[in-house]
Amino acid sequence: MLRRRAAARHGRVARVTRILFIDDEPALRMTVGDLLAEQGWQVDVAANVDQATRLIRERAYDLVLSDLRLPDGSGLDLVREVRERQPETPVLVLTAYGSVETAVSAIRLGAAEFLTKPFENEQLLTVIRRHLELRALRDRVSRLERGPEEPVGVSATFRAALAKARAAAETDGTVLLEGETGTGKEVFARLIHRLSSRGDGPFVAVNCAAIPEPLLESELFGHERGAFTGAVRQRKGRLEEAGGGVVLLDEIGEMPLSLQAKLLRVLEERRVVRLGGGDEIAIDVRFLAATSRDLGREVAAGRFRQDLFYRLNVLPIRIPPLRERAGDVPLLLHTFLSRFAAEAGRTLRFDPDVVACLERHPYPGNVRELENLVRRIVLTARGETVRIADVPEEYRSDCGTRRIDGLAGLPAGASLAETMRAVEREVIRRALEANAGHRGRTAEALGISRKNLWEKMRNHGLIGDGDAGPE
Known part of the structure; x- marks a missing residue:
């Protein structure tokens, strides 16, 4: 050959x-x-x-x-x-x-x-x-x-991680994706695969935390017939199946030390030996690894091999948690709503108050929690506009009284009329912002006509004098 x-x-x-x-x-x-x-x-x-x-x-x-x-x-x-x-x-x-x-x-x-x-x-x-x-x-x-799932965000921390992922796609080096559970590490891994020279090859993800320790070696490296009880036929491992493409070792920090040594050898030699076999099988695969643990601390604690850490940490990318991604929650809410509503054959939009409410939630489960929340809302929302009543009860604690930014400049002792005018202006401003400036959708969300909205916008100084009028 x-x-x-x-x-x-x-x-x-x-x-x-x-x-x-x-x-x-x-x-x-x-x-x-x-x-x-x-x-x-x-x-x-x-x-x-x-x-x-x-x-x-x-x-x-x-x-x-x-x-x-x-x-x-x-x-x-x-x-x-x-x-x-x-x-x-x-x-x-x-x-x-x-x-x-x-x-x-x-x-x-x-x-x-x-x-x-x-x-x-x-x-x-x-x-x-x-x-x-x-x-x-x-x-x-x-x-x-297939409609590939893309990482979504506009915050500075997100853009920095995305830039590193795009740069990593232009190489064939090993990537270590670090981030809390639910931050989207696999989505980033799939992006790197799709943009890389191996984009037409397979993408194989192996969750090292989800597979019992006795089975993980067979899952990765494969086995020969008779290698263990129940091995009635030869089976290729996931690393072989990823030939010509990319393998993602998800939650690599959960891999047992005994298997870490074998993985290190594979990374160094690009060959695997099936369980119960003796022949070395060459593999052509790019390795990506992901972890929600701090592998540096795991090394110091003796739970992760230092030499394997160095092998994996060639191109490190930290995926920020949602709480560090200022401004990304509204964009993610609208993105997920559009996707899941289309899948369900529905037309849905968020009431601006719902977006403002959900933006304040801490989301300890990160993007995955937010995604599952929107899935749930799509299944249970009663009308075409998602309102506070459609939000699951455990998320409504963030939907209470909120500060009205437009009141900050009011003088002490302002009249009721002045206060109501400031509140109305702020509500309209937020509704326009939530609907990307689209007056038709904003008017519908506020329950008024387009002409009425235009008049109120003009009265509150939210449009210029040269504006031709309502849409």
Whole structure:
């Protein structure tokens, strides 16, 4: 087996296209391998079914190109293998012994195209490029349909963390995401994966705190048949499954010390040994780790290996808790409401008082708590406008009397009329702010007409003299 790598590019790490070429003729392997590498593609070559099968099980490919007749089997065997393990990967079959029956068999098994030898180099490249473009298009459509969850926020602390995540995506280094439970560490991890050169590869998340200690090693590294009671068949570990992509080791601080030593070895050598096995299996994977613990303190307390901490802490990113993200709660409330209402087939909006109320809650569970709160509200809200009565009772303690900013400038002994005017101005100002300045929605939230709103805004000096009038 031989790997031919495209020349490294400067600057941002590009998305590398990986192709596997299988043929038993050494001269053709070299010629085609060099031709493909010259296009900037990473090429692995194999001489037989056995070598190719091992590569397919170790790495993710964008395209597989195989001769039909091989010393130890048929290219059709590899079509089956790829269809089972990498169903989105197109397989092109080559042969000098073309026949209608063989071509039909290959296509029925899932081959993307059947080519006859000899072929011109440009002909081969044209076919490969067409299938790579189709693969990329399908991947883009799939990502759009999934609607990737994006980190949301405008606060300075959030933007700083987001900038670090975007910078980390341009490298292939190990990232350590630190933050309290519910801050969105996995969302940041998925963003790094999506923006990186491995974005089209798998994203595999393993929660080290959720899997019992006796099973965690098997989950990560896999096991051979008979490795333990109940291991009736061979199973690949999550690190192998992440081949060509990214693995997130969530709550890494909960990993037992005995397993930390084995993980350190994998990080250093990029090879795993399945439980009950003896063969080392190469893995091509980027590691991200996340923790809600202070790993520095865990090291000092003897609960976490110092050498593993150094290996993981290459690109540290701290995700701030919600209480440190001034101004982000209203944006998150509206974002989650829009998403969950659409899922439920409803049209909902927040009353400005609800936003002001919920903005004052401390949210010890951070973004996850806020997200679950909005899910709950969407399920129980009675009308199209979410009002205080729709807020779960345990959150209403923050909905009591609040300071009216507009009263701060009133002189002592102000009349009732002056006070009411100041209150009305402040209520309108807050409603406009909660509805992003949209007068139609603001009028509806306040229960008045657009014309009435415009008149009140003009009377309170909330619009300029040149304003043409209500919408």
